[in-house]
Amino acid sequence: MSRLVAISNRTAVDPKARAGGLAVAVWESLKATGGLWFGWSGDIVEEGPRSNTLHAHYDEGVEFLLTDLTQEEHDGYYLNYANRVIWPVFHYRIDLAWFDRDAFTVYAAVNQRIARQVEPRLRNGDIVWVHDYHFLLMADGLRNAGWEGPIGFFLHIPFPAPEVFAALPEHHWIARAMCAYDVVGFQAERDRYNFIQYLIEECGGEDLGDGRVQAFDHTLTVKAYPIGIDAQGFVEAAHSDKADEAAQRIGQFLGQRDLVIGVDRMDYSKGLPQRFEAVGRLFDNFPDTRGKVSVTQITPPSRSKVEEYQELRVELDQLAGRINGDYGDLDWIPLRYLARSYTREELAGLFRIARVGLVTPLRDGMNLVCKEFVMAQDENDPGVLILSEFAGAAEQLQDALIVNPHDTDDVAEAIHAALTMSLDERQRRWRRLRDITVEQDVSWWREKFLADLAPGGLS
Template sequence: MGRLIAISNRTAADASARAGGLAVAVWESLRSTGGIWFGWSGNIVEDEVGEPQVFSDEGVEFVTTDFTEAEHDGFYLQYANRVIWPVFHYRVDLAHFSSKDFDVYADVNERIAELVAPRLKEGDSVWVHDYHFLLMGDFLRRSGWTGPIGFFLHIPFPSPEVFRALPEHERIARAMCEFSVLGFQSKTDRSNFVRYLLENYDAVDEGEGWIGVFGRRIRANAYPIGIDAKGFAEAATSPRAGTAATRIGRFLGGRNLVLGVDRMDYSKGLPQRFEAVGKLFDHFPSTRGRVSVTQIAPPSRSKVEEYRDLRTQLDGLAGRINGDYGDLDWIPLRYLARSYDRRELAGLYRIARVCLVTPLRDGMNLVAKEFVMAQDPDDPGVLVLSEFAGAAEQLTDALIVNPHDTYKVAETIYHALEMTLEERQARWEKLRDIVMAQDIEWWRHKFLDDLSTDLT
C-alpha cells in the first residue's frame, strides 16, 4: 500500500491525543507510509477561513482547517449532532431537521474534499472516519479521484425505516456508495445498511461483503473496533491507577463497587441505569450499605439543549436514590460529572466488582473492552452489557441485558454481585481472549487489507 490519507473531524495533531482509540491505529499506518491527516483545527473564526495549517510530526503531515461560526453551528452542532446522531441512535424524536443545516454540512464536506484532492497521488488510499463525512466519497469522486476510499462508521447504522426518516437519506446513501469499502461496527449495522440498499435501489448482495448498486461494486463489512488491549492492561497496574484505586477505596470502606463510565449522552441509557440502581436497593435490601455505585459521566456537547435536559434528569434521579437510602456513612450512588485520565479509569475498573455498560444504542462501546482488560485475573469483576451495544456481538460471556427492562437490570446486578469466583474467572477469561485477539491492530489490518484489495 502507498500512503494512507486519513480524514476525520478531529485529528491527533496534539501528541497527547495519541494515547488510545482511533489514533493508535491510524497513527501507525500514517507514520509508516508517510501519510497525511486532514481535519478540523479546533478553531472557530467569525467570518472567513484562512489558509489551512500544515505541519509535520514524526513523518506524518497534518492539514487542518478552521471553521467559521456558521460552519461550526450548521455542520457540527446542528446537522451532525442534532440530526445524524439522534437518527442513527434511533431517537428520531430528538432530531431537528433543516435543509439549511444539511446544505452547510454538504458544503463543509466539499470544502474538506477540496483540501484533500490536490494532495492525492497515485497509489494512495483514503480512509474517512465517521458520521461527519458521509458525503466525502462523493465529493472526492467528483474531484476526479478514482483510487480506493474507505469509510468507517463509528456509531450505529439504523434500520432502513429509521434511516429513511432523514429527508436527505437518498443523497446520503448514494454518496456512501461512492466509497470503495464501507466499515460498520457490527453485523447488525452492516445488515441494516445493506437491507436499505436492497429495499430501495434493487441492489444485489453478492456475498463475501460485496454489493452491486448504482452501477458500482462496493464492499460493506463489519469491522468491530478494538482497543490497545496490552497497553490498557498495563495502565491498570500503573502508579496513577493505583492512586485512583486508593482514593476511591477510602470512600468504599470495604463495600463492593458498581461502576459506570460514559459520556453524558442520551444514547447511553443513564436515566434507565439510575432507575435500575434504585430498584436494586428497593428490591434487594441486602445490597443496602454494602454496595456503592459510582457513575462517571463527563458532560458532552453542553451547548445542545438535549444534553442540558439530561443532566437535570440525572441530578433528580440521583437525589431520589440517595435521599431514600443514604446514611451518615454511606452514599448509595455517587455521580461525578467530570473526566478522568485513562490510567485513573483503569484503576477504578480494576477494583470494580461490577461494570455497567447499558447504552440504549451504541456502535461498539470500548468501556466494555477496557473493563475486561483492566481486571485482576485472581479476582475479576463482572461485565453487565446492553444487548444494543455493538460489543455484545463479541462479548457474549458478559451478562447481557435489555436496558429498558430496569427491574431485570437490577436483578442482573444483584446476580453479578453474588456470582462465585469460579464463574467470574471463567467468564472473564473468555472475554479477555476475545478482546486480546481482536484488538486495535487486528481491526486496522482487517480494514486496510480489504481496502487494498483490487476493486476493479
C-alpha cells in the same frame, strides 16, 4: 510506498490525545507510511481567506493538515446536522432530531469544501480512510474533485434500520454518496445488515455475496469490522502509578463495600436515566445490598450547547439526588455521580478494583469501555461485565451478562447476580472475554479493514 491518508472531524494533533480510540486505530499506519491526517482545527473563524487555509503540523513523520470552520459552517455542519440530525436518527431517536434543510446544505458544502482541499494533496497510490458520520458525503466530494484511488469509510456509531434511516429527508442523497466509497465498514453485523437492506429496499441494490453490494452503478464492499482496543496497553495503564493512586483514593470511601462502576460520556444514547433507575431498583428489591454496595457513575459532560444534553444533565442530577436521599446514610453514599473527566490511567485503576462494570447504552456502535473494563481486571479475582444487548460489543462479548437496558428490573437483577456470582464462574466468563478482546484488538481491526481497502497492503 502507499501512504495512508486519514480524514476525520478531529485529529490527534495533540500527542496527549493518542491514548485511545481513533488515534490508536490509525496512528501506527500513519507513522509507518509517512501519512497525512486531515481534520478540523477546532477553531471558528470569520468568513474570509483564512477559512480556506490549511494549517500544517508535523509529528513523528505524520503530517496534519487542519482546516478552520466559519461560524455558519460550525453551526450548520457540526451542531445542527451532524449532532442534531444524524446522531439522534442513527441512535434511533427520531423524536430528538431537528430536521433542517439549510443545515444539510451546509453539511454537504463542508464535505465538498474539505474534499476539494484534500484532493490536490493526494498522490497516486495513496489509500484514503474516512471516519465517522461527519463525512458521509466525503467520497462523493473526492470523486467530484477527480480522485480515482481507493477510499474507505468506517462508521463508529450505529447504522439504523432502513425505515429509521429513511426518516432523514436526505436519506437517498446520503446513500448514493456512501456508495462512492470502495469499502464501507460498520461496528456490528446488524449495522451492516441494515445498510444493505436499505440499499436493496430503497435503491434497487443487489447483495452479491461475500460482502459485496452493487448500488448506483457501483460495486462496494460492505462488512462489519468490530473495533478493538490496545489491550496490552490498557493492562499496563491499570497497573500504573496514577491507576494505583485513583484506586487508593476511592478505596478510602469504599471500605469493604463492592464497587459497581459506569463510565460514559453524557449522552442520551447511553441510557443513564434508565441505569440510575436500575440502581434504585437494586436497593429496592435486594435489601442485602444496602450499605454494602457503592455505585460510581463517571459522566463527563458533552455538547453542553445542545438543549437535549442540558435537559439530560438536570434529569441525572435529580435522579441521583433522589436515590441518595432515599437510601444514603451517614457513612454511605449509594450513588456517587461525578460529572467530570478522569484520565485513562485513573479510570483503569477504578476498573481494576470494581466488582461490576455497567455498560448499558440504549444504542451504541461498539462501546470500548466494556473492553477496557475486561482488560483492567485481576485474573485471580475478576469483576463481572454487564452489557447492553444494543451495544455493538454484545456480538463479540457474549460471556458478559447481557441485559435489556430498558428493563430496569432486569438490570437490577443482573447487578445482584454479578455481585453474588461464584469465583469459578467469574473467572470462566472473564477468560473468554479477555481472549476475544486480546485476539480482536485495535491492530486486528485496522489490518482487517485495510486488507479489504488495499489488498496489496500499504507497502
